[in-house]
Amino acid sequence: MRLSRFFLPILKENPKEAEIVSHRLMLRAGMIRQQAAGSYTFLPLGKRVLDKVCAIIREEQNRAGANEILMPTIQSADLWRESGRYDSYGKEMLRIEDRHGRDMLYGPTNEEVVTDIFRSYVRSYKDLPLNLYHIQWKFRDEVRPRFGVMRSREFLMKDAYSFDIDQASAETAYHRMFVAYLRTFQRCGLQAIPMRADTGPIGGDLSHEFIILASTGESEVFCHRDFLGLKVPDASVDFSDAAGLAEVVKTWTTPYAATDEMHDEATWSAVPAEDKVAARGIEVGHIFYFGTKYSEPLKALVTGPDGKETPVHGGSYGIGPSRLIAAIIEASHDENGIVWPKSVAPFDVGLVSMKPGDADCDAACETIYRELEAAGFDVLYDDQDTRAGAKFASMDLIGLPMQVIVGPRGAKAGEAEIKVRATGERETIPLASVVARVSA
């Protein structure tokens, strides 16, 4: 992509309204723009990161056997009356009346709708296990939205819903999502620690939050140092091996880990001082097993092998992709801007022409651009006639993993400079070696 054709409105000033670094950097880098309180447009650079994050989430959901669907954002209030949550959900639910005076709402979550889908098609244990997920907009009318996309009112959410014949298989479904989440966050360049959590308005009695350690985190967390060395299963993990999954979950839930809400000072005091990690954390995922909480009132019944009807056992599993982007930035930035992990970077390489219009410079850049794109890299090619200082500052700010810098003298001498964003390391190499160096 040529920068001259890419809408990248970089802000020179630090936006005053931004209280945390991810919000500030996302605004400055032209990733997002506020439209209303707690409501943001993703600009082209932000949209590219969102797509990368969603692609990783989707791949891991699919690998774990979940089926992707797409439910509407506007829901009928009647379903929520059936489940009993319409009155209890509170003011965070955006209630709407349509032109015929029917009560609707903007879905803050989808347990009711997905259970309604389930009950209309599935009757037998033979069609289980089933896990349906979608990536769709949610609205929660927070009284004080803040921190940019970290706590917005309208936000994208991946929510998955599992259906099983009994508690034992529902726990295996829970384990599948648990492992898929470990893999998802690791692929996004994050170290996430699962912590026992409160179930809140979703309900149920088993729940974990996945927490990223970050000094700017919203809540205090306490965990054992052992977590920092635990291995995340690789892509060959067998999601049909219930015992293997249970083993992974056991490993990841044995050392002490708790948010302040669930913190137990007595257990914590037994952890040796040198193993204690007391830090701040950001929640990036939340999973729930709630059994028959929704299937009973909504009468989502299945016939078991014994011919008897029983309410299906459910769980739900959420990740906020927009919030995840902010968490990645909180965990990976420096004083010059964002430092994207390769897997979610909006472009792989920034190609900087120091003097557009100079024949050598143009020729070298066009060749590198063509060759890198042909090799499968996404390249942002700064072909604009602006000051060197502004070019470097913008490239550092938007945080692409690697920069290739071509000046007129270097181009004439057949050389380009490579800069690795994360380390700041620079080296001058022959133009002909650029693709090989970027691929290395």
Next chain:
Amino acid sequence: MRLSRFFLPILKENPKEAEIVSHRLMLRAGMIRQQAAGSYTFLPLGKRVLDKVCAIIREEQNRAGANEILMPTIQSADLWRESGRYDSYGKEMLRIEDRHGRDMLYGPTNEEVVTDIFRSYVRSYKDLPLNLYHIQWKFRDEVRPRFGVMRSREFLMKDAYSFDIDQASAETAYHRMFVAYLRTFQRCGLQAIPMRADTGPIGGDLSHEFIILASTGESEVFCHRDFLGLKVPDASVDFSDAAGLAEVVKTWTTPYAATDEMHDEATWSAVPAEDKVAARGIEVGHIFYFGTKYSEPLKALVTGPDGKETPVHGGSYGIGPSRLIAAIIEASHDENGIVWPKSVAPFDVGLVSMKPGDADCDAACETIYRELEAAGFDVLYDDQDTRAGAKFASMDLIGLPMQVIVGPRGAKAGEAEIKVRATGERETIPLASVVARVSA
């Protein structure tokens, strides 16, 4: 994808509520489910088609130089008061009040929001032309939603917005989208005819609808037979060549074509009888040039080369991907079900095992499945133990372009049957030739 792991709730009965064939087939094939009046869930099969259609739309928008963003669904009423449309838009606009009593609305279109984005970043003609698009949910509170996703209340829409310094460049921007639309519909397997159209609540004085001829179409259309032979530009079309684009648009707007709204009996009567095509049509896209209708009230001004400030010239360009799916089915089905064009088929191949559990049959199917997937095909592998009749009926209903059928005797003899869905043509070939035959 193994059918045993894919949520595909085929309906045996014809749903009574479905008045048109696409609605009926989408329900029966387990593509969509109604959640409320005019509101649908896309089930896994439907979601796959939606993704394919959106990918084509996106590729052609990007090729034409548009930049993808993502604006929120909920908009502030204030912007619509600025443009003067808040009161005039009517009851199709879903009006909402948030917990603080602020007036919001579910966006039926985005001229106001995108103009607000534009005015906050762009000041100079040097940053033009600019085209920003997104694919996002819209809500229009139709008094009588019907025909499934063809006329729903909540629907997905690709809407693009162009910004130019003057009318001449704005017309080139209009031509870019015109050509991108021709290409998009052709790639979806449709023959779309551009027809002059009314501008309705969007406004402006230049507008075309893209209409698919289909006997089940909602409106009467009149066009010259010449359209049926016109060529759509190929992928090498140069979107920076204004004169070339204007030429294409001229070719595609010269023969007579009109919806009943714009029909002119006098001109029509001059068309020779043998060239007259009077048919029914489905609108699949709508483009508008509205000049300064939004930039003036919203004060979206840019400085021209002469240093003077002038309101930017705009256009907007819409395609409904969900509606497009229905139009594709209206245009391509038979008495047994859907006949997908290859480009948007949910899977490329249906692999049918006639006897799961039979050693030869399983071995042959597993090999073919692995080889086809390795060759880059999306395969739906019916590995379920159901009746032959039901298997065939389901495969025909969901309309995958090609079926590979493996029975125990054939497998033993080293043979499979190939069926082309569109023609019904069948042939028996060696198992070892299946991949080559599918690739041909």
